[in-house]
Amino acid sequence: NAGVTQTPKFRVLKTGQSMTLLCAQDMNHEYMYWYRQDPGMGLRLIHYSVGEGTTAKGEVPDGYNVSRLKKQNFLLGLESAAPSQTSVYFCASSSPEGPVSYNEQFFGPGTRLTVL
Protein backbone atom coordinates (compact mmCIF):
# COMPACT_ATOMS: atom_id res chain seq x y z
CA ASN A 1 0.00 0.00 0.00
CA ALA A 2 1.24 3.48 -0.89
CA GLY A 3 -0.67 5.12 1.98
CA VAL A 4 -1.20 8.83 1.29
CA THR A 5 0.47 10.36 -1.75
CA GLN A 6 0.63 13.97 -2.87
CA THR A 7 1.49 15.56 -6.18
CA PRO A 8 3.43 17.63 -6.93
CA LYS A 9 6.20 17.59 -4.31
CA PHE A 10 7.47 21.07 -5.18
CA ARG A 11 5.99 23.99 -7.09
CA VAL A 12 6.86 27.61 -7.73
CA LEU A 13 4.06 29.94 -8.81
CA LYS A 14 3.84 33.57 -9.73
CA THR A 15 1.31 35.78 -7.99
CA GLY A 16 -2.10 35.36 -9.60
CA GLN A 17 -1.47 31.93 -11.08
CA SER A 18 -3.68 28.99 -10.22
CA MET A 19 -2.89 25.38 -9.43
CA THR A 20 -4.36 22.19 -8.02
CA LEU A 21 -2.73 19.92 -5.47
CA LEU A 22 -3.76 16.28 -5.61
CA CYS A 23 -4.00 13.94 -2.65
CA ALA A 24 -4.73 10.23 -2.98
CA GLN A 25 -5.13 7.54 -0.31
CA ASP A 26 -5.50 3.79 -0.70
CA MET A 27 -6.61 2.96 2.86
CA ASN A 28 -10.34 3.39 2.22
CA HIS A 29 -10.50 6.20 4.77
CA GLU A 30 -13.64 8.28 5.08
CA TYR A 31 -12.04 11.46 6.36
CA MET A 32 -9.50 13.56 4.48
CA TYR A 33 -7.84 16.85 5.41
CA TRP A 34 -5.73 19.60 3.94
CA TYR A 35 -3.31 21.46 6.23
CA ARG A 36 -0.72 24.13 5.77
CA GLN A 37 2.41 24.40 7.89
CA ASP A 38 4.43 27.57 8.16
CA PRO A 39 7.91 27.78 9.75
CA GLY A 40 7.84 27.38 13.53
CA MET A 41 4.13 26.75 13.59
CA GLY A 42 1.84 23.83 13.98
CA LEU A 43 -0.51 22.60 11.31
CA ARG A 44 -3.53 24.69 10.43
CA LEU A 45 -6.57 23.05 8.88
CA ILE A 46 -7.65 24.53 5.55
CA HIS A 47 -10.54 22.27 4.52
CA TYR A 48 -11.63 18.77 5.31
CA SER A 49 -14.04 16.12 4.08
CA VAL A 50 -15.98 13.53 6.06
CA GLY A 51 -16.92 11.50 3.00
CA GLU A 52 -17.17 11.38 -0.78
CA GLY A 53 -18.98 14.43 -2.13
CA THR A 54 -18.71 16.43 1.11
CA THR A 55 -16.36 19.23 2.10
CA ALA A 56 -16.18 21.68 4.99
CA LYS A 57 -14.13 24.73 5.96
CA GLY A 58 -11.36 24.52 8.50
CA GLU A 59 -9.48 27.22 10.34
CA VAL A 60 -7.93 29.02 7.32
CA PRO A 61 -10.08 28.36 4.22
CA ASP A 62 -9.83 31.75 2.47
CA GLY A 63 -8.15 31.60 -0.94
CA TYR A 64 -8.57 27.84 -1.28
CA ASN A 65 -11.20 25.50 -2.70
CA VAL A 66 -11.49 21.73 -2.47
CA SER A 67 -13.33 18.85 -4.07
CA ARG A 68 -13.87 15.21 -3.09
CA LEU A 69 -15.46 13.60 -6.13
CA LYS A 70 -14.00 10.18 -5.35
CA LYS A 71 -13.47 8.69 -1.90
CA GLN A 72 -9.77 8.15 -2.47
CA ASN A 73 -8.97 11.63 -3.82
CA PHE A 74 -9.04 15.09 -2.25
CA LEU A 75 -8.06 18.09 -4.38
CA LEU A 76 -6.93 21.49 -3.11
CA GLY A 77 -7.17 24.44 -5.50
CA LEU A 78 -5.60 27.86 -5.39
CA GLU A 79 -7.50 30.11 -7.78
CA SER A 80 -5.21 33.15 -7.61
CA ALA A 81 -2.02 32.46 -5.68
CA ALA A 82 -0.63 35.06 -3.29
CA PRO A 83 2.79 35.22 -1.56
CA SER A 84 1.01 34.62 1.77
CA GLN A 85 0.17 31.14 0.49
CA THR A 86 3.83 30.16 0.40
CA SER A 87 3.88 27.17 2.72
CA VAL A 88 4.17 23.41 3.02
CA TYR A 89 0.85 21.70 2.37
CA PHE A 90 0.04 18.36 3.92
CA CYS A 91 -2.82 16.07 3.13
CA ALA A 92 -4.00 13.53 5.69
CA SER A 93 -6.62 10.84 5.97
CA SER A 94 -8.25 8.96 8.83
CA SER A 95 -11.01 6.56 9.69
CA PRO A 96 -12.45 7.47 13.09
CA GLU A 97 -14.13 4.67 15.01
CA GLY A 98 -16.66 5.73 17.61
CA PRO A 99 -17.15 8.91 19.60
CA VAL A 100 -14.28 8.49 22.04
CA SER A 101 -11.81 6.72 19.83
CA TYR A 102 -8.59 8.12 18.64
CA ASN A 103 -8.38 9.74 15.26
CA GLU A 104 -4.97 8.71 14.00
CA GLN A 105 -4.28 10.76 10.93
CA PHE A 106 -1.99 9.46 8.20
CA PHE A 107 -0.07 12.11 6.34
CA GLY A 108 1.28 12.46 2.84
CA PRO A 109 4.87 13.65 2.25
CA GLY A 110 3.83 17.27 1.65
CA THR A 111 3.97 19.79 -1.17
CA ARG A 112 6.36 22.69 -0.86
CA LEU A 113 4.80 25.69 -2.57
CA THR A 114 6.49 29.02 -3.19
CA VAL A 115 4.53 31.97 -4.55
CA LEU A 116 6.66 34.78 -5.96
Added chain:
Amino acid sequence: GQSLEQPSEVTAVEGAIVQINCTYQTSGFYGLSWYQQHDGGAPTFLSYNALDGLEETGRFSSFLSRSDSYGYLLLQELQMKDSASYFCAVTEDSNYQLIWGAGTKLIIKP
Protein backbone atom coordinates in the same frame (compact mmCIF):
# COMPACT_ATOMS: atom_id res chain seq x y z
CA GLY B 1 -10.34 31.00 22.31
CA GLN B 2 -8.54 27.81 21.56
CA SER B 3 -4.89 27.38 22.41
CA LEU B 4 -2.32 24.70 23.04
CA GLU B 5 0.91 25.64 24.79
CA GLN B 6 4.10 23.62 24.57
CA PRO B 7 7.76 24.63 24.90
CA SER B 8 9.37 25.70 21.65
CA GLU B 9 12.59 23.80 22.26
CA VAL B 10 13.97 21.18 24.62
CA THR B 11 17.54 19.90 24.81
CA ALA B 12 18.56 16.55 26.26
CA VAL B 13 21.45 14.10 26.27
CA GLU B 14 21.50 10.77 24.46
CA GLY B 15 20.34 7.98 26.76
CA ALA B 16 18.49 10.34 29.09
CA ILE B 17 14.75 10.89 29.71
CA VAL B 18 12.88 13.98 28.55
CA GLN B 19 9.35 15.22 29.18
CA ILE B 20 7.49 17.52 26.80
CA ASN B 21 4.50 19.28 28.35
CA CYS B 22 1.31 20.47 26.72
CA THR B 23 -1.46 22.56 28.24
CA TYR B 24 -4.64 23.20 26.33
CA GLN B 25 -7.64 25.47 26.35
CA THR B 26 -10.32 24.37 23.89
CA SER B 27 -14.09 24.61 23.69
CA GLY B 28 -14.45 20.83 23.62
CA PHE B 29 -12.25 17.84 24.37
CA TYR B 30 -12.28 14.26 23.18
CA GLY B 31 -8.61 13.42 23.50
CA LEU B 32 -4.97 14.48 23.24
CA SER B 33 -2.68 13.14 20.53
CA TRP B 34 1.07 13.36 20.00
CA TYR B 35 2.81 13.42 16.64
CA GLN B 36 6.47 13.34 15.66
CA GLN B 37 7.87 15.22 12.69
CA HIS B 38 11.45 14.99 11.46
CA ASP B 39 12.88 17.93 9.52
CA GLY B 40 11.52 17.88 5.98
CA GLY B 41 9.18 15.01 6.78
CA ALA B 42 5.53 14.46 7.49
CA PRO B 43 3.97 14.16 10.95
CA THR B 44 3.56 10.61 12.22
CA PHE B 45 1.24 9.50 15.00
CA LEU B 46 2.79 8.52 18.35
CA SER B 47 0.04 8.22 20.94
CA TYR B 48 -3.42 9.22 22.08
CA ASN B 49 -5.04 9.73 25.48
CA ALA B 50 -8.77 10.06 25.95
CA LEU B 51 -8.86 9.27 29.66
CA ASP B 52 -6.71 10.34 32.59
CA GLY B 53 -3.56 8.37 33.13
CA LEU B 54 -0.47 7.05 31.47
CA GLU B 55 -0.28 5.22 28.14
CA GLU B 56 2.97 3.40 27.38
CA THR B 57 4.26 2.40 23.95
CA GLY B 58 7.82 1.15 24.08
CA ARG B 59 10.21 3.99 24.92
CA PHE B 60 7.43 6.57 24.63
CA SER B 61 4.71 7.26 27.19
CA SER B 62 1.95 9.85 27.22
CA PHE B 63 0.01 11.19 30.18
CA LEU B 64 -3.24 13.10 30.47
CA SER B 65 -4.97 14.99 33.27
CA ARG B 66 -8.32 16.25 32.01
CA SER B 67 -9.02 18.20 35.21
CA ASP B 68 -5.78 20.15 34.74
CA SER B 69 -6.10 20.43 30.91
CA TYR B 70 -2.57 19.08 30.80
CA GLY B 71 -0.63 16.28 29.21
CA TYR B 72 2.92 15.28 28.54
CA LEU B 73 5.00 13.03 26.32
CA LEU B 74 7.81 11.14 28.00
CA LEU B 75 10.68 9.81 25.94
CA GLN B 76 13.08 7.38 27.60
CA GLU B 77 16.51 6.08 26.56
CA LEU B 78 16.86 8.90 24.09
CA GLN B 79 18.47 8.10 20.76
CA MET B 80 19.85 10.50 18.19
CA LYS B 81 17.04 9.49 15.83
CA ASP B 82 14.55 10.97 18.31
CA SER B 83 15.74 14.45 17.29
CA ALA B 84 12.57 15.88 15.78
CA SER B 85 9.66 18.18 16.49
CA TYR B 86 6.85 16.89 18.65
CA PHE B 87 3.31 18.22 18.40
CA CYS B 88 0.41 17.84 20.76
CA ALA B 89 -3.06 18.06 19.23
CA VAL B 90 -6.55 18.08 20.71
CA THR B 91 -9.58 16.36 19.19
CA GLU B 92 -12.11 19.04 19.94
CA ASP B 93 -15.42 17.89 18.55
CA SER B 94 -17.33 15.07 16.94
CA ASN B 95 -15.95 15.96 13.52
CA TYR B 96 -12.60 14.68 14.79
CA GLN B 97 -10.78 17.84 13.77
CA LEU B 98 -7.42 18.30 15.42
CA ILE B 99 -6.28 21.56 16.98
CA TRP B 100 -2.46 21.61 16.91
CA GLY B 101 0.17 23.09 19.17
CA ALA B 102 3.11 24.94 17.62
CA GLY B 103 5.47 22.06 18.30
CA THR B 104 8.51 21.38 20.47
CA LYS B 105 11.87 20.94 18.80
CA LEU B 106 13.83 18.24 20.64
CA ILE B 107 17.59 18.58 20.34
CA ILE B 108 19.63 15.59 21.48
CA LYS B 109 23.30 15.92 22.26
CA PRO B 110 25.72 12.99 22.33
